[in-house]
Amino acid sequence: MKRNMRRTLGLALLAGLVFPAxxxxxxxxxxxxxxxxxxxxxxxxxxxxxxxxxxxxxxxxxxxxxxxxxxxxxxxxxxxxxxxxxxxxxxxxxxxxxxxxxxxxxxxxxxxxxxGQQPTPGQQEAAPVAAGRQVYVKLCARCHGDQARGNETIPRLAGQHPVYLNRSITRYRDKTGERLDPQMSSAVAPLKNEDIKAVAAYLNTLP
Ligand code: HEC
Ligand code: HEC
CATH class of the missing domain: 1.10.760.10 (Cytochrome c-like domain)
Structure with a gap:
Protein backbone atom coordinates (compact mmCIF):
# COMPACT_ATOMS: atom_id res chain seq x y z
CA MET A 1 0.00 0.00 0.00
CA LYS A 2 1.26 3.46 -0.83
CA ARG A 3 2.18 5.72 2.01
CA ASN A 4 -0.36 8.40 1.05
CA MET A 5 -3.16 5.94 0.90
CA ARG A 6 -2.31 4.59 4.31
CA ARG A 7 -2.27 8.09 5.69
CA THR A 8 -5.67 8.88 4.21
CA LEU A 9 -7.06 5.70 5.65
CA GLY A 10 -5.57 6.48 9.06
CA LEU A 11 -7.04 9.97 9.03
CA ALA A 12 -10.46 8.64 8.04
CA LEU A 13 -10.41 6.15 10.91
CA LEU A 14 -9.31 8.84 13.35
CA ALA A 15 -12.07 11.17 12.13
CA GLY A 16 -14.56 8.37 12.76
CA LEU A 17 -13.37 8.10 16.34
CA VAL A 18 -13.31 11.79 17.09
CA PHE A 19 -16.48 12.78 15.23
CA PRO A 20 -18.93 9.88 15.48
CA ALA A 21 -21.44 10.11 12.67
CA GLY A 116 -25.28 1.69 37.09
CA GLN A 117 -26.80 2.50 40.51
CA GLN A 118 -29.01 0.20 42.54
CA PRO A 119 -32.76 0.92 42.53
CA THR A 120 -34.69 0.53 45.81
CA PRO A 121 -38.23 -0.88 45.74
CA GLY A 122 -40.79 0.42 48.26
CA GLN A 123 -43.56 -1.13 50.35
CA GLN A 124 -47.27 -0.62 49.66
CA GLU A 125 -50.57 -2.02 50.88
CA ALA A 126 -51.56 -5.39 49.45
CA ALA A 127 -54.94 -4.51 47.89
CA PRO A 128 -53.86 -1.76 45.48
CA VAL A 129 -50.74 -3.77 44.60
CA ALA A 130 -52.86 -6.75 43.52
CA ALA A 131 -55.23 -4.52 41.52
CA GLY A 132 -52.32 -2.65 39.96
CA ARG A 133 -50.66 -5.86 38.89
CA GLN A 134 -53.73 -6.81 36.85
CA VAL A 135 -53.75 -3.44 35.09
CA TYR A 136 -50.04 -3.73 34.41
CA VAL A 137 -50.13 -7.24 32.95
CA LYS A 138 -53.04 -6.36 30.70
CA LEU A 139 -52.02 -2.93 29.40
CA CYS A 140 -48.38 -2.17 30.07
CA ALA A 141 -46.18 -5.28 30.14
CA ARG A 142 -46.02 -5.68 26.36
CA CYS A 143 -43.86 -2.56 26.15
CA HIS A 144 -42.34 -2.07 29.62
CA GLY A 145 -41.58 -5.80 30.03
CA ASP A 146 -42.78 -8.48 32.48
CA GLN A 147 -40.61 -7.10 35.27
CA ALA A 148 -41.16 -3.45 34.31
CA ARG A 149 -37.48 -2.94 33.57
CA GLY A 150 -38.01 -1.52 30.06
CA ASN A 151 -35.34 -1.56 27.37
CA GLU A 152 -33.24 0.99 25.45
CA THR A 153 -36.12 3.23 24.45
CA ILE A 154 -38.71 2.28 27.06
CA PRO A 155 -38.21 3.38 30.67
CA ARG A 156 -37.81 1.16 33.68
CA LEU A 157 -40.80 1.65 36.00
CA ALA A 158 -39.87 -0.90 38.69
CA GLY A 159 -39.17 0.77 42.05
CA GLN A 160 -40.17 4.25 40.86
CA HIS A 161 -41.84 6.67 43.33
CA PRO A 162 -45.63 6.28 43.24
CA VAL A 163 -46.27 10.04 43.38
CA TYR A 164 -44.08 10.64 40.34
CA LEU A 165 -45.62 7.68 38.49
CA ASN A 166 -49.12 8.89 39.27
CA ARG A 167 -48.39 12.39 38.04
CA SER A 168 -46.63 11.23 34.87
CA ILE A 169 -49.31 8.73 33.87
CA THR A 170 -52.05 11.31 34.47
CA ARG A 171 -50.19 13.84 32.30
CA TYR A 172 -49.97 11.41 29.38
CA ARG A 173 -53.62 10.45 29.77
CA ASP A 174 -54.95 14.01 30.03
CA LYS A 175 -52.49 15.41 27.44
CA THR A 176 -51.69 18.35 29.69
CA GLY A 177 -48.64 19.24 27.57
CA GLU A 178 -45.71 18.54 29.93
CA ARG A 179 -45.14 15.14 28.32
CA LEU A 180 -46.53 14.21 24.96
CA ASP A 181 -46.10 10.70 23.64
CA PRO A 182 -48.82 9.26 21.39
CA GLN A 183 -48.01 5.63 22.30
CA MET A 184 -48.27 6.34 26.02
CA SER A 185 -51.39 8.50 25.71
CA SER A 186 -53.28 5.74 23.94
CA ALA A 187 -51.92 3.03 26.29
CA VAL A 188 -53.14 4.83 29.42
CA ALA A 189 -56.35 6.31 27.95
CA PRO A 190 -58.60 3.59 29.47
CA LEU A 191 -57.25 4.08 33.04
CA LYS A 192 -59.42 5.61 35.76
CA ASN A 193 -57.77 7.56 38.59
CA GLU A 194 -57.96 4.52 40.91
CA ASP A 195 -56.31 2.33 38.26
CA ILE A 196 -53.45 4.81 38.03
CA LYS A 197 -53.02 4.84 41.81
CA ALA A 198 -53.06 1.04 41.89
CA VAL A 199 -50.57 0.54 39.06
CA ALA A 200 -48.25 3.14 40.63
CA ALA A 201 -48.37 1.28 43.96
CA TYR A 202 -47.67 -2.05 42.24
CA LEU A 203 -44.72 -0.68 40.25
CA ASN A 204 -43.16 0.89 43.35
CA THR A 205 -42.85 -2.56 44.98
CA LEU A 206 -40.94 -4.19 42.10
CA PRO A 207 -37.17 -4.74 42.44
C1 HEC B 1 -46.82 0.87 23.16
C2 HEC B 1 -45.80 0.83 24.21
C3 HEC B 1 -46.19 1.28 25.59
C4 HEC B 1 -47.23 0.82 26.38
C5 HEC B 1 -48.30 -0.22 26.04
C6 HEC B 1 -47.09 1.52 27.65
N1 HEC B 1 -46.02 2.37 27.62
FE1 HEC B 1 -45.42 3.58 29.14
N2 HEC B 1 -43.96 4.39 27.93
C7 HEC B 1 -43.71 4.00 26.63
C8 HEC B 1 -42.70 4.89 26.06
C9 HEC B 1 -42.13 4.82 24.66
C10 HEC B 1 -42.37 5.83 27.09
C11 HEC B 1 -41.40 7.02 27.00
C12 HEC B 1 -42.23 8.21 26.51
C13 HEC B 1 -41.55 9.56 26.65
O1 HEC B 1 -40.46 9.76 26.11
O2 HEC B 1 -42.13 10.44 27.34
C14 HEC B 1 -43.18 5.47 28.24
C15 HEC B 1 -43.14 6.16 29.46
C16 HEC B 1 -43.85 5.81 30.58
C17 HEC B 1 -43.74 6.45 31.87
C18 HEC B 1 -42.77 7.57 32.25
C19 HEC B 1 -41.61 6.95 33.03
C20 HEC B 1 -40.63 7.96 33.59
O3 HEC B 1 -39.59 7.55 34.12
O4 HEC B 1 -40.90 9.15 33.52
C21 HEC B 1 -44.63 5.84 32.72
C22 HEC B 1 -44.87 6.16 34.18
C23 HEC B 1 -45.30 4.80 31.94
N3 HEC B 1 -44.79 4.80 30.66
C24 HEC B 1 -46.27 3.96 32.46
C25 HEC B 1 -47.02 3.05 31.68
C26 HEC B 1 -48.14 2.31 32.20
C27 HEC B 1 -48.65 2.35 33.63
C28 HEC B 1 -48.65 1.59 31.12
C29 HEC B 1 -49.85 0.67 31.10
C30 HEC B 1 -51.11 1.23 31.58
C31 HEC B 1 -47.78 1.88 29.98
N4 HEC B 1 -46.83 2.77 30.36
C32 HEC B 1 -47.96 1.33 28.71
C33 HEC B 1 -44.31 2.96 25.95
C34 HEC B 1 -45.43 2.26 26.38
C1 HEC C 1 -34.47 20.95 42.13
C2 HEC C 1 -34.60 19.51 41.97
C3 HEC C 1 -33.87 18.84 40.78
C4 HEC C 1 -32.54 18.88 40.47
C5 HEC C 1 -31.41 19.64 41.17
C6 HEC C 1 -32.38 18.02 39.30
N1 HEC C 1 -33.58 17.48 38.94
FE1 HEC C 1 -33.91 16.16 37.41
N2 HEC C 1 -35.90 16.17 37.82
C7 HEC C 1 -36.51 16.89 38.84
C8 HEC C 1 -37.96 16.71 38.75
C9 HEC C 1 -38.99 17.34 39.67
C10 HEC C 1 -38.19 15.87 37.64
C11 HEC C 1 -39.54 15.39 37.12
C12 HEC C 1 -40.06 16.38 36.11
C13 HEC C 1 -41.39 15.93 35.56
O1 HEC C 1 -42.33 15.80 36.39
O2 HEC C 1 -41.49 15.66 34.36
C14 HEC C 1 -36.87 15.53 37.10
C15 HEC C 1 -36.68 14.67 36.02
C16 HEC C 1 -35.45 14.29 35.52
C17 HEC C 1 -35.24 13.30 34.48
C18 HEC C 1 -36.31 12.46 33.80
C19 HEC C 1 -36.37 11.09 34.47
C20 HEC C 1 -37.44 10.18 33.94
O3 HEC C 1 -37.68 9.13 34.58
O4 HEC C 1 -38.06 10.46 32.92
C21 HEC C 1 -33.89 13.24 34.25
C22 HEC C 1 -33.19 12.36 33.24
C23 HEC C 1 -33.26 14.18 35.15
N3 HEC C 1 -34.24 14.80 35.92
C24 HEC C 1 -31.90 14.42 35.21
C25 HEC C 1 -31.30 15.36 36.04
C26 HEC C 1 -29.90 15.70 36.00
C27 HEC C 1 -28.89 15.08 35.04
C28 HEC C 1 -29.69 16.67 36.95
C29 HEC C 1 -28.39 17.41 37.27
C30 HEC C 1 -27.69 18.03 36.15
C31 HEC C 1 -30.97 16.93 37.60
N4 HEC C 1 -31.92 16.13 37.00
C32 HEC C 1 -31.18 17.82 38.65
C33 HEC C 1 -35.87 17.65 39.79
C34 HEC C 1 -34.52 17.97 39.82
Missing part, protein backbone atom coordinates in the same frame (compact mmCIF):
# COMPACT_ATOMS: atom_id res chain seq x y z
CA UNK A 22 -24.59 9.50 14.67
CA UNK A 23 -24.27 11.82 17.65
CA UNK A 24 -25.01 11.02 21.28
CA UNK A 25 -26.60 7.59 20.81
CA UNK A 26 -23.65 6.28 18.82
CA UNK A 27 -21.28 7.77 21.37
CA UNK A 28 -23.19 6.03 24.18
CA UNK A 29 -23.04 2.71 22.31
CA UNK A 30 -19.33 3.10 21.64
CA UNK A 31 -18.67 3.62 25.36
CA UNK A 32 -20.95 0.72 26.33
CA UNK A 33 -18.94 -1.60 24.08
CA UNK A 34 -15.82 -1.00 26.18
CA UNK A 35 -15.93 -1.89 29.90
CA UNK A 36 -12.97 0.35 30.76
CA UNK A 37 -14.65 3.30 29.04
CA UNK A 38 -17.88 2.60 30.96
CA UNK A 39 -16.00 2.62 34.25
CA UNK A 40 -14.32 5.92 33.40
CA UNK A 41 -17.63 7.45 32.29
CA UNK A 42 -19.39 6.30 35.47
CA UNK A 43 -16.71 7.95 37.62
CA UNK A 44 -16.90 11.17 35.59
CA UNK A 45 -20.71 11.00 35.76
CA UNK A 46 -20.64 10.66 39.53
CA UNK A 47 -18.71 13.95 39.74
CA UNK A 48 -20.72 15.73 37.06
CA UNK A 49 -23.98 14.83 38.85
CA UNK A 50 -23.07 16.47 42.18
CA UNK A 51 -25.71 19.14 41.72
CA UNK A 52 -28.38 16.68 40.56
CA UNK A 53 -27.92 14.81 43.86
CA UNK A 54 -29.73 17.64 45.68
CA UNK A 55 -32.95 16.23 44.32
CA UNK A 56 -32.19 12.86 42.70
CA UNK A 57 -30.11 11.62 45.66
CA UNK A 58 -26.41 10.68 45.82
CA UNK A 59 -27.03 7.36 44.09
CA UNK A 60 -30.06 8.23 42.01
CA UNK A 61 -32.62 7.28 44.67
CA UNK A 62 -34.47 10.55 45.04
CA UNK A 63 -35.36 12.24 48.29
CA UNK A 64 -38.63 13.79 47.19
CA UNK A 65 -41.75 11.92 46.05
CA UNK A 66 -42.27 14.06 42.96
CA UNK A 67 -38.65 13.65 41.83
CA UNK A 68 -38.00 10.45 39.84
CA UNK A 69 -35.46 7.85 40.89
CA UNK A 70 -32.80 7.60 38.21
CA UNK A 71 -30.97 4.57 39.69
CA UNK A 72 -31.03 1.59 37.36
CA UNK A 73 -32.82 3.55 34.63
CA UNK A 74 -31.90 2.69 31.03
CA UNK A 75 -29.14 5.05 29.88
CA UNK A 76 -30.51 5.61 26.36
CA UNK A 77 -33.88 6.55 27.88
CA UNK A 78 -32.20 8.99 30.31
CA UNK A 79 -30.27 10.56 27.45
CA UNK A 80 -33.45 10.88 25.38
CA UNK A 81 -35.27 12.62 28.26
CA UNK A 82 -32.34 15.00 28.72
CA UNK A 83 -32.57 15.74 25.00
CA UNK A 84 -36.34 16.32 25.30
CA UNK A 85 -35.89 18.78 28.20
CA UNK A 86 -33.23 20.55 26.10
CA UNK A 87 -35.51 20.93 23.09
CA UNK A 88 -38.57 21.84 25.18
CA UNK A 89 -40.47 18.75 23.98
CA UNK A 90 -40.73 17.74 27.66
CA UNK A 91 -41.67 20.56 29.98
CA UNK A 92 -40.35 21.19 33.46
CA UNK A 93 -39.11 24.72 34.02
CA UNK A 94 -36.28 23.80 36.35
CA UNK A 95 -35.01 20.74 34.45
CA UNK A 96 -35.17 22.59 31.11
CA UNK A 97 -32.96 25.39 32.41
CA UNK A 98 -30.53 23.08 34.17
CA UNK A 99 -29.95 20.71 31.27
CA UNK A 100 -28.66 23.61 29.12
CA UNK A 101 -25.52 23.95 31.25
CA UNK A 102 -24.40 20.34 30.70
CA UNK A 103 -21.87 19.48 28.00
CA UNK A 104 -22.79 16.65 25.60
CA UNK A 105 -20.19 14.29 27.05
CA UNK A 106 -21.38 15.02 30.60
CA UNK A 107 -24.94 14.06 29.67
CA UNK A 108 -23.71 10.64 28.54
CA UNK A 109 -21.52 10.21 31.62
CA UNK A 110 -24.37 11.14 33.96
CA UNK A 111 -26.75 8.74 32.17
CA UNK A 112 -24.23 5.90 32.56
CA UNK A 113 -23.59 6.75 36.21
CA UNK A 114 -27.27 6.63 37.16
CA UNK A 115 -27.91 3.52 35.06
Missing amino acids: YGADARLQAIQADPAAVQAAVEAGRKASFFCANCHGDNGVSRLPEVPNLAGQNPAYLLEQIRKFGSGQRKDEFMQGLIKVLKDEEKIQIALFYA
Whole structure:
Protein backbone atom coordinates (compact mmCIF):
# COMPACT_ATOMS: atom_id res chain seq x y z
CA MET A 1 0.00 0.00 0.00
CA LYS A 2 1.26 3.46 -0.83
CA ARG A 3 2.18 5.72 2.01
CA ASN A 4 -0.36 8.40 1.05
CA MET A 5 -3.16 5.94 0.90
CA ARG A 6 -2.31 4.59 4.31
CA ARG A 7 -2.27 8.09 5.69
CA THR A 8 -5.67 8.88 4.21
CA LEU A 9 -7.06 5.70 5.65
CA GLY A 10 -5.57 6.48 9.06
CA LEU A 11 -7.04 9.97 9.03
CA ALA A 12 -10.46 8.64 8.04
CA LEU A 13 -10.41 6.15 10.91
CA LEU A 14 -9.31 8.84 13.35
CA ALA A 15 -12.07 11.17 12.13
CA GLY A 16 -14.56 8.37 12.76
CA LEU A 17 -13.37 8.10 16.34
CA VAL A 18 -13.31 11.79 17.09
CA PHE A 19 -16.48 12.78 15.23
CA PRO A 20 -18.93 9.88 15.48
CA ALA A 21 -21.44 10.11 12.67
CA TYR A 22 -24.59 9.50 14.67
CA GLY A 23 -24.27 11.82 17.65
CA ALA A 24 -25.01 11.02 21.28
CA ASP A 25 -26.60 7.59 20.81
CA ALA A 26 -23.65 6.28 18.82
CA ARG A 27 -21.28 7.77 21.37
CA LEU A 28 -23.19 6.03 24.18
CA GLN A 29 -23.04 2.71 22.31
CA ALA A 30 -19.33 3.10 21.64
CA ILE A 31 -18.67 3.62 25.36
CA GLN A 32 -20.95 0.72 26.33
CA ALA A 33 -18.94 -1.60 24.08
CA ASP A 34 -15.82 -1.00 26.18
CA PRO A 35 -15.93 -1.89 29.90
CA ALA A 36 -12.97 0.35 30.76
CA ALA A 37 -14.65 3.30 29.04
CA VAL A 38 -17.88 2.60 30.96
CA GLN A 39 -16.00 2.62 34.25
CA ALA A 40 -14.32 5.92 33.40
CA ALA A 41 -17.63 7.45 32.29
CA VAL A 42 -19.39 6.30 35.47
CA GLU A 43 -16.71 7.95 37.62
CA ALA A 44 -16.90 11.17 35.59
CA GLY A 45 -20.71 11.00 35.76
CA ARG A 46 -20.64 10.66 39.53
CA LYS A 47 -18.71 13.95 39.74
CA ALA A 48 -20.72 15.73 37.06
CA SER A 49 -23.98 14.83 38.85
CA PHE A 50 -23.07 16.47 42.18
CA PHE A 51 -25.71 19.14 41.72
CA CYS A 52 -28.38 16.68 40.56
CA ALA A 53 -27.92 14.81 43.86
CA ASN A 54 -29.73 17.64 45.68
CA CYS A 55 -32.95 16.23 44.32
CA HIS A 56 -32.19 12.86 42.70
CA GLY A 57 -30.11 11.62 45.66
CA ASP A 58 -26.41 10.68 45.82
CA ASN A 59 -27.03 7.36 44.09
CA GLY A 60 -30.06 8.23 42.01
CA VAL A 61 -32.62 7.28 44.67
CA SER A 62 -34.47 10.55 45.04
CA ARG A 63 -35.36 12.24 48.29
CA LEU A 64 -38.63 13.79 47.19
CA PRO A 65 -41.75 11.92 46.05
CA GLU A 66 -42.27 14.06 42.96
CA VAL A 67 -38.65 13.65 41.83
CA PRO A 68 -38.00 10.45 39.84
CA ASN A 69 -35.46 7.85 40.89
CA LEU A 70 -32.80 7.60 38.21
CA ALA A 71 -30.97 4.57 39.69
CA GLY A 72 -31.03 1.59 37.36
CA GLN A 73 -32.82 3.55 34.63
CA ASN A 74 -31.90 2.69 31.03
CA PRO A 75 -29.14 5.05 29.88
CA ALA A 76 -30.51 5.61 26.36
CA TYR A 77 -33.88 6.55 27.88
CA LEU A 78 -32.20 8.99 30.31
CA LEU A 79 -30.27 10.56 27.45
CA GLU A 80 -33.45 10.88 25.38
CA GLN A 81 -35.27 12.62 28.26
CA ILE A 82 -32.34 15.00 28.72
CA ARG A 83 -32.57 15.74 25.00
CA LYS A 84 -36.34 16.32 25.30
CA PHE A 85 -35.89 18.78 28.20
CA GLY A 86 -33.23 20.55 26.10
CA SER A 87 -35.51 20.93 23.09
CA GLY A 88 -38.57 21.84 25.18
CA GLN A 89 -40.47 18.75 23.98
CA ARG A 90 -40.73 17.74 27.66
CA LYS A 91 -41.67 20.56 29.98
CA ASP A 92 -40.35 21.19 33.46
CA GLU A 93 -39.11 24.72 34.02
CA PHE A 94 -36.28 23.80 36.35
CA MET A 95 -35.01 20.74 34.45
CA GLN A 96 -35.17 22.59 31.11
CA GLY A 97 -32.96 25.39 32.41
CA LEU A 98 -30.53 23.08 34.17
CA ILE A 99 -29.95 20.71 31.27
CA LYS A 100 -28.66 23.61 29.12
CA VAL A 101 -25.52 23.95 31.25
CA LEU A 102 -24.40 20.34 30.70
CA LYS A 103 -21.87 19.48 28.00
CA ASP A 104 -22.79 16.65 25.60
CA GLU A 105 -20.19 14.29 27.05
CA GLU A 106 -21.38 15.02 30.60
CA LYS A 107 -24.94 14.06 29.67
CA ILE A 108 -23.71 10.64 28.54
CA GLN A 109 -21.52 10.21 31.62
CA ILE A 110 -24.37 11.14 33.96
CA ALA A 111 -26.75 8.74 32.17
CA LEU A 112 -24.23 5.90 32.56
CA PHE A 113 -23.59 6.75 36.21
CA TYR A 114 -27.27 6.63 37.16
CA ALA A 115 -27.91 3.52 35.06
CA GLY A 116 -25.28 1.69 37.09
CA GLN A 117 -26.80 2.50 40.51
CA GLN A 118 -29.01 0.20 42.54
CA PRO A 119 -32.76 0.92 42.53
CA THR A 120 -34.69 0.53 45.81
CA PRO A 121 -38.23 -0.88 45.74
CA GLY A 122 -40.79 0.42 48.26
CA GLN A 123 -43.56 -1.13 50.35
CA GLN A 124 -47.27 -0.62 49.66
CA GLU A 125 -50.57 -2.02 50.88
CA ALA A 126 -51.56 -5.39 49.45
CA ALA A 127 -54.94 -4.51 47.89
CA PRO A 128 -53.86 -1.76 45.48
CA VAL A 129 -50.74 -3.77 44.60
CA ALA A 130 -52.86 -6.75 43.52
CA ALA A 131 -55.23 -4.52 41.52
CA GLY A 132 -52.32 -2.65 39.96
CA ARG A 133 -50.66 -5.86 38.89
CA GLN A 134 -53.73 -6.81 36.85
CA VAL A 135 -53.75 -3.44 35.09
CA TYR A 136 -50.04 -3.73 34.41
CA VAL A 137 -50.13 -7.24 32.95
CA LYS A 138 -53.04 -6.36 30.70
CA LEU A 139 -52.02 -2.93 29.40
CA CYS A 140 -48.38 -2.17 30.07
CA ALA A 141 -46.18 -5.28 30.14
CA ARG A 142 -46.02 -5.68 26.36
CA CYS A 143 -43.86 -2.56 26.15
CA HIS A 144 -42.34 -2.07 29.62
CA GLY A 145 -41.58 -5.80 30.03
CA ASP A 146 -42.78 -8.48 32.48
CA GLN A 147 -40.61 -7.10 35.27
CA ALA A 148 -41.16 -3.45 34.31
CA ARG A 149 -37.48 -2.94 33.57
CA GLY A 150 -38.01 -1.52 30.06
CA ASN A 151 -35.34 -1.56 27.37
CA GLU A 152 -33.24 0.99 25.45
CA THR A 153 -36.12 3.23 24.45
CA ILE A 154 -38.71 2.28 27.06
CA PRO A 155 -38.21 3.38 30.67
CA ARG A 156 -37.81 1.16 33.68
CA LEU A 157 -40.80 1.65 36.00
CA ALA A 158 -39.87 -0.90 38.69
CA GLY A 159 -39.17 0.77 42.05
CA GLN A 160 -40.17 4.25 40.86
CA HIS A 161 -41.84 6.67 43.33
CA PRO A 162 -45.63 6.28 43.24
CA VAL A 163 -46.27 10.04 43.38
CA TYR A 164 -44.08 10.64 40.34
CA LEU A 165 -45.62 7.68 38.49
CA ASN A 166 -49.12 8.89 39.27
CA ARG A 167 -48.39 12.39 38.04
CA SER A 168 -46.63 11.23 34.87
CA ILE A 169 -49.31 8.73 33.87
CA THR A 170 -52.05 11.31 34.47
CA ARG A 171 -50.19 13.84 32.30
CA TYR A 172 -49.97 11.41 29.38
CA ARG A 173 -53.62 10.45 29.77
CA ASP A 174 -54.95 14.01 30.03
CA LYS A 175 -52.49 15.41 27.44
CA THR A 176 -51.69 18.35 29.69
CA GLY A 177 -48.64 19.24 27.57
CA GLU A 178 -45.71 18.54 29.93
CA ARG A 179 -45.14 15.14 28.32
CA LEU A 180 -46.53 14.21 24.96
CA ASP A 181 -46.10 10.70 23.64
CA PRO A 182 -48.82 9.26 21.39
CA GLN A 183 -48.01 5.63 22.30
CA MET A 184 -48.27 6.34 26.02
CA SER A 185 -51.39 8.50 25.71
CA SER A 186 -53.28 5.74 23.94
CA ALA A 187 -51.92 3.03 26.29
CA VAL A 188 -53.14 4.83 29.42
CA ALA A 189 -56.35 6.31 27.95
CA PRO A 190 -58.60 3.59 29.47
CA LEU A 191 -57.25 4.08 33.04
CA LYS A 192 -59.42 5.61 35.76
CA ASN A 193 -57.77 7.56 38.59
CA GLU A 194 -57.96 4.52 40.91
CA ASP A 195 -56.31 2.33 38.26
CA ILE A 196 -53.45 4.81 38.03
CA LYS A 197 -53.02 4.84 41.81
CA ALA A 198 -53.06 1.04 41.89
CA VAL A 199 -50.57 0.54 39.06
CA ALA A 200 -48.25 3.14 40.63
CA ALA A 201 -48.37 1.28 43.96
CA TYR A 202 -47.67 -2.05 42.24
CA LEU A 203 -44.72 -0.68 40.25
CA ASN A 204 -43.16 0.89 43.35
CA THR A 205 -42.85 -2.56 44.98
CA LEU A 206 -40.94 -4.19 42.10
CA PRO A 207 -37.17 -4.74 42.44
C1 HEC B 1 -34.47 20.95 42.13
C2 HEC B 1 -34.60 19.51 41.97
C3 HEC B 1 -33.87 18.84 40.78
C4 HEC B 1 -32.54 18.88 40.47
C5 HEC B 1 -31.41 19.64 41.17
C6 HEC B 1 -32.38 18.02 39.30
N1 HEC B 1 -33.58 17.48 38.94
FE1 HEC B 1 -33.91 16.16 37.41
N2 HEC B 1 -35.90 16.17 37.82
C7 HEC B 1 -36.51 16.89 38.84
C8 HEC B 1 -37.96 16.71 38.75
C9 HEC B 1 -38.99 17.34 39.67
C10 HEC B 1 -38.19 15.87 37.64
C11 HEC B 1 -39.54 15.39 37.12
C12 HEC B 1 -40.06 16.38 36.11
C13 HEC B 1 -41.39 15.93 35.56
O1 HEC B 1 -42.33 15.80 36.39
O2 HEC B 1 -41.49 15.66 34.36
C14 HEC B 1 -36.87 15.53 37.10
C15 HEC B 1 -36.68 14.67 36.02
C16 HEC B 1 -35.45 14.29 35.52
C17 HEC B 1 -35.24 13.30 34.48
C18 HEC B 1 -36.31 12.46 33.80
C19 HEC B 1 -36.37 11.09 34.47
C20 HEC B 1 -37.44 10.18 33.94
O3 HEC B 1 -37.68 9.13 34.58
O4 HEC B 1 -38.06 10.46 32.92
C21 HEC B 1 -33.89 13.24 34.25
C22 HEC B 1 -33.19 12.36 33.24
C23 HEC B 1 -33.26 14.18 35.15
N3 HEC B 1 -34.24 14.80 35.92
C24 HEC B 1 -31.90 14.42 35.21
C25 HEC B 1 -31.30 15.36 36.04
C26 HEC B 1 -29.90 15.70 36.00
C27 HEC B 1 -28.89 15.08 35.04
C28 HEC B 1 -29.69 16.67 36.95
C29 HEC B 1 -28.39 17.41 37.27
C30 HEC B 1 -27.69 18.03 36.15
C31 HEC B 1 -30.97 16.93 37.60
N4 HEC B 1 -31.92 16.13 37.00
C32 HEC B 1 -31.18 17.82 38.65
C33 HEC B 1 -35.87 17.65 39.79
C34 HEC B 1 -34.52 17.97 39.82
C1 HEC C 1 -46.82 0.87 23.16
C2 HEC C 1 -45.80 0.83 24.21
C3 HEC C 1 -46.19 1.28 25.59
C4 HEC C 1 -47.23 0.82 26.38
C5 HEC C 1 -48.30 -0.22 26.04
C6 HEC C 1 -47.09 1.52 27.65
N1 HEC C 1 -46.02 2.37 27.62
FE1 HEC C 1 -45.42 3.58 29.14
N2 HEC C 1 -43.96 4.39 27.93
C7 HEC C 1 -43.71 4.00 26.63
C8 HEC C 1 -42.70 4.89 26.06
C9 HEC C 1 -42.13 4.82 24.66
C10 HEC C 1 -42.37 5.83 27.09
C11 HEC C 1 -41.40 7.02 27.00
C12 HEC C 1 -42.23 8.21 26.51
C13 HEC C 1 -41.55 9.56 26.65
O1 HEC C 1 -40.46 9.76 26.11
O2 HEC C 1 -42.13 10.44 27.34
C14 HEC C 1 -43.18 5.47 28.24
C15 HEC C 1 -43.14 6.16 29.46
C16 HEC C 1 -43.85 5.81 30.58
C17 HEC C 1 -43.74 6.45 31.87
C18 HEC C 1 -42.77 7.57 32.25
C19 HEC C 1 -41.61 6.95 33.03
C20 HEC C 1 -40.63 7.96 33.59
O3 HEC C 1 -39.59 7.55 34.12
O4 HEC C 1 -40.90 9.15 33.52
C21 HEC C 1 -44.63 5.84 32.72
C22 HEC C 1 -44.87 6.16 34.18
C23 HEC C 1 -45.30 4.80 31.94
N3 HEC C 1 -44.79 4.80 30.66
C24 HEC C 1 -46.27 3.96 32.46
C25 HEC C 1 -47.02 3.05 31.68
C26 HEC C 1 -48.14 2.31 32.20
C27 HEC C 1 -48.65 2.35 33.63
C28 HEC C 1 -48.65 1.59 31.12
C29 HEC C 1 -49.85 0.67 31.10
C30 HEC C 1 -51.11 1.23 31.58
C31 HEC C 1 -47.78 1.88 29.98
N4 HEC C 1 -46.83 2.77 30.36
C32 HEC C 1 -47.96 1.33 28.71
C33 HEC C 1 -44.31 2.96 25.95
C34 HEC C 1 -45.43 2.26 26.38
